[in-house]
Amino acid sequence: MIQCPMRILFIGISLFLFVKCSFQASGNLSSYESYFPHENPNTIIGKGKIRATFLGTSSILLDDGETQILTDGFFSRPSLWKTAFSKIESDHLLIQSVLEKAKIYRLKGVFVCHSHYDHVMDAPYVAKFTNAKLYGSSSTMNVGIGAGLNQENMELFQLRKPIKLGKFSVTVLESKHTPPFKIFGKTNATDPNFPDITSPLSQPLKATEYIEGGTFDFLIQNGKHKILIKSSTNYVAGAYDRINVDVLFLGIAQLSLQPISFQESYYNETVQKLKPRLVVPIHWDNFFLPLAKPLEPNLKLGDDFDSNMNLLLQRTNKDQIQVQLLQGFESIDLF
Numbered sequence: 001m002i003q004c005p006m007r008i009l010f011i012g013i014s015l016f017l018f019v020k021c022s023f024q025a026s027g028n029l030s031s032y033e034s035y036f037p038h039e040n041p042n043t044i045i046g047k048g049k050i051r052a053t054f055l056g057t058s059s060i061l062l063d064d065g066e067t068q069i070l071t072d073g074f075f076s077r078p079s080l081w082k083t084a085f086s087k088i089e090s091d092h093l094l095i096q097s098v099l100e101k102a103k104i105y106r107l108k109g110v111f112v113c114h115s116h117y118d119h120v121m122d123a124p125y126v127a128k129f130t131n132a133k134l135y136g137s138s139s140t141m142n143v144g145i146g147a148g149l150n151q152e153n154m155e156l157f158q159l160r161k162p163i164k165l166g167k168f169s170v171t172v173l174e175s176k177h178t179p180p181f182k183i184f185g186k187t188n189a190t191d192p193n194f195p196d197i198t199s200p201l202s203q204p205l206k207a208t209e210y211i212e213g214g215t216f217d218f219l220i221q222n223g224k225h226k227i228l229i230k231s232s233t234n235y236v237a238g239a240y241d242r243i244n245v246d247v248l249f250l251g252i253a254q255l256s257l258q259p260i261s262f263q264e265s266y267y268n269e270t271v272q273k274l275k276p277r278l279v280v281p282i283h284w285d286n287f288f289l290p291l292a293k294p295l296e297p298n299l300k301l302g303d304d305f306d307s308n309m310n311l312l313l314q315r316t317n318k319d320q321i322q323v324q325l326l327q328g329f330e331s332i333d334l335f
């Protein structure tokens, strides 16, 4: 009987510590300061140059001075509380302020990596506000229709068929989503009976209504320059056997939570095959926090940024490949 209050107190303290720990950032960015170039070139983009701007998660703006292309364009970033317990919707004013701040004036295409909310949710509105075209899977097309986008502003992915936008050529490659995980007994795994969004989705929606609908990587060429954008931490074995790139934007979310054999295969099938001179880690930031504030690593609840970076840096150091991290709205000239 005497033990009972002690036991309750012990369980209470353990639970408090677990929750407190889980909701902390899974890394300290000050440890990686030397990997942040903080260049932020504000000059006119010279001929033959390509500027990349990081807009959180796997939202990357590429600009050659004439044409801009963007992946995902997820800017609303509703809070964890809202995402978990209520319906979510795009914040149009916030999207417009991001477009303004990132100087997105010449956007021709928005390419959606997959149709989970943290990739597709804002993409139709970005396309609508900029008059760019939305490119994606059939699931992404249904998100576009639900957002009231015109058919002429949408185009279904055709795998391995290059899309020309100005001097950019974008080839869509079939990929795989990060392996599913469980939090508090709930999984984010795709239900094999419902792998796609099959009818138009109109906001507000529950986050879980955004179904993956296939995952895609983008091989982007501009003149002699080659870039690959890979949002999810997974690979199709052999997919990059005959591809080399100069720059790789590499999804690192949850890498260290996977078995060691997976971690090694992921590096071997991506960085080692593609042989980039520069790797830029992406999808490392806590997307429940606004883009307007300095980005922080994903929460300990579902990730381990320090371990992910350690794994990547160990291998890239050995292979003498440069790694650079970007804060939100930070740009670098890739070429």
Ligand SMILES: [Zn+2]
Pocket (backbone or CB within 6 Å): 114, 116, 177, 212
């Ligand atoms: Zn996803």
